[in-house]
Amino acid sequence: xxxxxxxxxxxxxxxxxxxxxxxxxxxxxxxxxxxxxxxxxxxxxxxxxxxxxxxxxxxxxxxxxxxxxxxxxxxxxxxxxxxxxxxxxxxxxxxxxxxxxxxxxxxxxxxxxxxxxxxxxxxxxxxxxxxxxxxxxxxxxxxxxxxxxxxxxxxxxxxxxxxxxxxxxxxxxxxxxxxxxxxxxxxxxxxxxxxxxxxxxxxxxxxxxxxxxxxxxxxxxxxxxxxxxxxxxxxxxxxxxxxxxxxxxxxxxxxxxxxxxxxxxxxxxxxxxxxxxxxxxxxxxxxxxxxxxxxxxxxxxxxxxxxxxxxxxxxxxxxxxxxxxxxxxxxxxxxxxxxxxxxxxxxxxxxxxxxxxxxxxxxxxxxxxxxxxxxxxxxxxxxxxxxxxxxxxxxxxxxxxxxxxxxxxxxxxxxxxxxxxxxxxxxxxxxxxxxxxxxxxxxxxxxxxxxxxxxxxxxxxxxxxxxxxxxxxxxxxxxxxxxxxxxxxxxxxxxxxxxxxxxxxxxxxxxxxxxxxxxxxxxxxxxxxxxxxxxxxxxxxxxxxxxxxxxxxxxxxxxxxxxxxxxxxxxxxxxxxxxxxxxxxxxxxxxxxxxxxxxxxxxxxxxxxxxxxxxxxxxxxxxxxxxxxxxxxxxxxxxxxxxxxxxxxxxxxxxxxxxxxxxxxxxxxxxxxxxxxxxxxxxxxxxxxxxxxxxxxxxxxxxxxxxxxxxxxxxxxxxxxxxxxxxxxxxxxxxxxxxxxxxxxxxxxxxxxxxxxxxxxxxxxxxxxxxxxxxxxxxxxxxxxxxxxxxxxxxxxxxxxxxxxxxxxxxxxxxxxxxxxxxxxxxxxxxxxxxxxxxxxxxxxxxxxxxxxxxxxxxxxxxxxxxxxxxxxxxxxxxxxxxxxxxxxxxxxxxxxxxxxxxxxxxxxxxxxxxxxxxxxxxxxxxxxxxxxxxxxxxxxx
Numbered sequence: 017x018x019x020x021x022x023x024x025x026x027x028x029x030x031x032x033x034x035x036x037x038x039x040x041x042x043x044x045x046x047x048x049x050x051x052x053x054x055x056x057x058x059x060x061x062x063x064x065x066x067x068x069x070x071x072x073x074x075x076x077x078x079x080x081x082x083x084x085x086x087x088x089x090x091x092x093x094x095x096x097x098x099x100x101x102x103x104x105x106x107x108x109x110x111x112x113x114x115x116x117x118x119x120x121x122x123x124x125x126x127x128x129x130x131x132x133x134x135x136x137x138x139x140x141x142x143x144x145x146x147x148x149x150x151x152x153x154x155x156x157x158x159x160x161x162x163x164x165x166x167x168x169x170x171x172x173x174x175x176x177x178x179x180x181x182x183x184x185x186x187x188x189x190x191x192x193x194x195x196x197x198x199x200x201x202x203x204x205x206x207x208x209x210x211x212x213x214x215x216x217x218x219x220x221x222x223x224x225x226x227x228x229x230x231x232x233x234x235x236x237x238x239x240x241x242x243x244x245x246x247x248x249x250x251x252x253x254x255x256x257x258x259x260x261x262x263x264x265x266x267x268x269x270x271x272x273x274x275x276x277x278x279x280x281x282x283x284x285x286x287x288x289x290x291x292x293x294x295x296x297x298x299x300x301x302x303x304x305x306x307x308x309x310x311x312x313x314x315x316x317x318x319x320x321x322x323x324x325x326x327x328x329x330x331x332x333x334x335x336x337x338x339x340x341x342x343x344x345x346x347x348x349x350x351x352x353x354x355x356x357x358x359x360x361x362x363x364x365x366x367x368x369x370x371x372x373x374x375x376x377x378x379x380x381x382x383x384x385x386x387x388x389x390x391x392x393x394x395x396x397x398x399x400x401x402x403x404x405x406x407x408x409x410x411x412x413x414x415x416x417x418x419x420x421x422x423x424x425x426x427x428x429x430x431x432x433x434x435x436x437x438x439x440x441x442x443x444x445x446x447x448x449x450x451x452x453x454x455x456x457x458x459x460x461x462x463x464x465x466x467x468x469x470x471x472x473x474x475x476x477x478x479x480x481x482x483x484x485x486x487x488x489x490x491x492x493x494x495x496x497x498x499x500x501x502x503x504x505x506x507x508x509x510x511x512x513x514x515x516x517x518x519x520x521x522x523x524x525x526x527x528x529x530x531x532x533x534x535x536x537x538x539x540x541x542x543x544x545x546x547x548x549x550x551x552x553x554x555x556x557x558x559x560x561x562x563x564x565x566x567x568x569x570x571x572x573x574x575x576x577x578x579x580x581x582x583x584x585x586x587x588x589x590x591x592x593x594x595x596x597x598x599x600x601x602x603x604x605x606x607x608x609x610x611x612x613x614x615x616x617x618x619x620x621x622x623x624x625x626x627x628x629x630x631x632x633x634x635x636x637x638x639x640x641x642x643x644x645x646x647x648x649x650x651x652x653x654x655x656x657x658x659x660x661x662x663x664x665x666x667x668x669x670x671x672x673x674x675x676x677x678x679x680x681x682x683x684x685x686x687x688x689x690x691x692x693x694x695x696x697x698x699x700x701x702x703x704x705x706x707x708x709x710x711x712x713x714x715x716x717x718x719x720x721x722x723x724x725x726x727x728x729x730x731x732x733x734x735x736x737x738x739x740x741x742x743x744x745x746x747x748x749x750x751x752x753x754x755x756x757x758x759x760x761x762x763x764x765x766x767x768x769x770x771x772x773x774x775x776x777x778x779x780x781x782x783x784x785x786x787x788x789x790x791x792x793x794x795x796x797x798x799x800x801x802x803x804x805x806x807x808x809x810x811x812x813x814x815x816x817x818x819x820x821x822x823x824x825x826x827x828x829x830x831x832x833x834x835x836x837x838x839x840x841x842x843x844x845x846x847x848x849x850x851x852x853x854x855x856x857x858x859x860x861x862x863x864x865x866x867x868x869x870x871x872x873x874x875x876x877x878x879x880x881x882x883x884x885x886x887x888x889x890x891x892x893x894x895x896x897x898x899x900x901x902x903x904x905x906x907x908x909x910x911x912x913x914x915x916x917x918x919x920x921x922x923x924x925x926x927x928x929x930x931x932x933x934x935x936x937x938x939x940x941x942x943x944x945x946x947x948x949x950x951x952x953x954x955x956x957x958x
Contacts, residue, residue, distance in 0.1 A: 018249070029109060070241075078231065098387065107357070114134050138358055316357075330559045497568075538629065663680055692711040693710050808840060815848055828867075829865065835874060853916065869885075927951055
């Protein structure tokens with residue numbers, strides 16, 4: 017569809033004028049087809065770079081492109097004015113072609129009246145296709161593209177049909193044509209003779225340039241392009257279309273010569289059908305000419321009306337607080353200019369009144385486009401070019417064009433031969449082409465000379481970096497005076513009004529994927545650029561630049577003015593890398609390697625610009641701070657969330673360059689962090705001077721390991737002490753117990769017996785404590801455990817039976833739902849001790865009648881045992897230390913606090929894991945769950 021829409025280049029001159037041009041200039045007519053074919057065959061070199069600029073910066077016309085590159089309203093205004101003057105004759109040509117074909121079909125028709133009706137119809141269609149919606153900045157008009165593509169199909173069918181009609185109806189096929197050419201060699205001489213001395217180079221060059229510069233071609237090639245890859249298809253598809261159309265021209269000419277047609281050769285295409293009395297073919301040719309003329313007029317007026325508004329009206333009547341444009345007013349303004357441009361074409365047509373041929377009017381417009389070649393060279397290839405050179409070159413070149421071409425064709429005045437820019441056009445021959453060449457050369461000379469003699473402004477240099485092929489734009493990292501998106505809206509509505517400002521801001525935020533409360537300096541710079549791009553489509557680049565410069569300016573004093581926007585450059589390099597080759601590819605791979613290395617370092621790295629803007633934030637520091645790089649890159653350090661904001665700020669103002677194991681409270685947990693800072697840059701690297709890099713290490717785990725090691729050593733010391741105490745206390749207690757037992761046998765005194773029982777009870781308690789100390793002192797030594805299967809279900813049953821032997825154990829409900837036959841590897845007696853301790857603690861925590869439930873889960877590798885009670889639970893401040901020795905929830909004298917610590921050691925010796933959850937379920941506030949995981953025995957796992 018896109019390739020067919022580019023067939024708009026084939027105007028009414030391609031249907032009618034080319035045949036007349038071939039009659040007078042022979043095979044020079046092929047320059048028309050070779051010029052545009054050459055342009056699109058070189059599309060990857062010439063068209064693709066312009067397409068990149070137009071889509072990235074919303075440059076909807078040649079005037080937009082030149083005004084953006086040279087940062088000059090004057091350049092945009094001159095371009096618009098000269099194209100308007102040059103294209104009015106081309107529009108008049110289309111009107112003349114349609115009215116002339118009507119007069120051939122019906123000699124009684126009033127040509128001027130029909131021409132006016134045709135112009136009025138074209139005005140309506142142009143408004144329908146391009147100025148119907150309030151959003152006049154809508155970049156793509158799918159209906160227009162489809163309509164122009166359909167017209168191209170009609171033109172192809174018409175040329176093939178009339179060519180076939182000439183070959184098989186006027187002639188009796190290829191053999192008859194060959195015989196006729198042999199019998200009439202002058203028919204071939206008409207084509208070959210002018211080629212020898214003709215100005216085919218000038219013609220090919222003019223049509224080559226026109227394929228890009230003509231407003232209708234620029235509009236369809238760049239503005240309406242929705243897929244850059246479509247250029248690849250157009251690079252061969254469009255030359256093929258014009259090759260097919262060119263094939264019919266000699267056939268039509270030879271058919272007219274055979275039929276000895278009189279009249280204007282430019283209408284031979286229609287005349288052979290009329291002379292052959294073929295109403296169908298005549299109607300088809302007329303429709304082909306009508307579609308060709310209407311397509312060019314519609315697209316050209318749309319493009320020119322946009323240019324006139326952006327570069328002739330808005331620079332004079334700019335939006336301000338007192339005078340604002342709305343979308344609706346811009347839409348009606350464009351409709352007005354569409355009507356005025358077509359009216360100008362109609363008046364030009366009336367003025368000529370068949371005094372000039374279609375060829376003269378066509379060449380007048382095509383040669384005018386060559387005046388823009390120097391400016392385009394400056395856009396794509398030469399960053400030394402500046403606005404002063406373009407202005408002087410265009411003014412000089414168009415003066416030559418107007419004096420030597422425009423005035424002689426439009427009027428009967430012939431300039432004298434007294435000046436360099438004036439060539440005598442009273443003679444026939446090549447003076448027309450020589451005059452066009454002189455105008456181009458004068459333009460090029462003035463453009464080159466002034467560019468070399470004058471300097472470009474800083475804005476022009478920056479724009480040149482953006483536009484030059486194979487040159488990467490490196491914007492400055494400047495700070496805006498506005499600090500948030502709400503401030504953007506407050507500033508923009510001063511000129512645009514609240515409704516338009518709000519809509520433009522919302523559109524830009526959506527296109528960039530930003531939220532409405534963005535404050536990062538980097539993001540605000542990108543937002544400003546996007547707003548300028550969008551407003552460029554609405555008002556033109558010059559007015560858009562003035563709006564953002566006035567309302568969204570950068571800070572007056574730029575301390576970091578020499579610093580490049582590193583993050584933006586890197587993002588552009590990602591898009592640019594496919595265009596690299598040779599050493600550039602290797603350097604880019606090296607850059608990627610170093611950046612990836614920095615990003616994957618196990619220590620956190622944060623790099624800062626001299627203004628405090630965050631330029632780098634690697635993955636390690638993301639994990640430490642839980643702040644993603646996408647949210648922090650381009651922001652200021654003081655915009656970080658707490659506690660990181662204060663933490664980094666204090667480190668930056670501290671005279672020390674290192675902090676070792678600094679404690680920081682993060683999300684309720686204490687982190688141990690070490691920080692280091694260093695300044696970057698040297699005197700030979702002015703862009704880096706003042707930049708800082710901060711390196712952060714998270715030593716929390718290392719500190720925890722050190723604390724755990726210290727704690728383990730402390731527990732080992734406690735264990736040795738406990739063993740000694742148990743040994744020293746055990747012997748006297750045994751003696752006391754023996755004496756108390758003897759007292760029971762040696763006396764019948766009740767008081768003495770009661771005292772003996774009390775002594776035995778207390779010595780028994782002391783013995784249990786001593787035994788606990790002995791067991792604790794032996795724990796954690798990873799003693800050799802008997803490697804035999806242990807039935808967990810039976811082990812829990814035995815533990816429950818032992819608990820029930822005590823008076824307190826009889827008043828509780830024990831439920832064993834452990835999977836029967838579930839076995840693990842270990843020591844059954846030591847595991848029984850674990851379960852007795854845990855079930856005993858559960859019994860002590862529950863009220864009489866409460867249920868204590870044991871159940872299990874298992875897979876091929878592990879068995880998990882759960883023991884739940886309905887007690888009050890464990891306080892949170894104790895839960896974290898519950899497995900430490902001498903930590904207990906019981907009242908003093910009720911427990912030693914060694915049971916769970918001992919259980920923890922035994923489970924570890926069995927290569928298992930034990931944990932406690934309290935409350936036992938999320939939806940309740942009571943109960944405790946013990947979770948024990950042990951490796952299954954090999955038989956059970958199989």
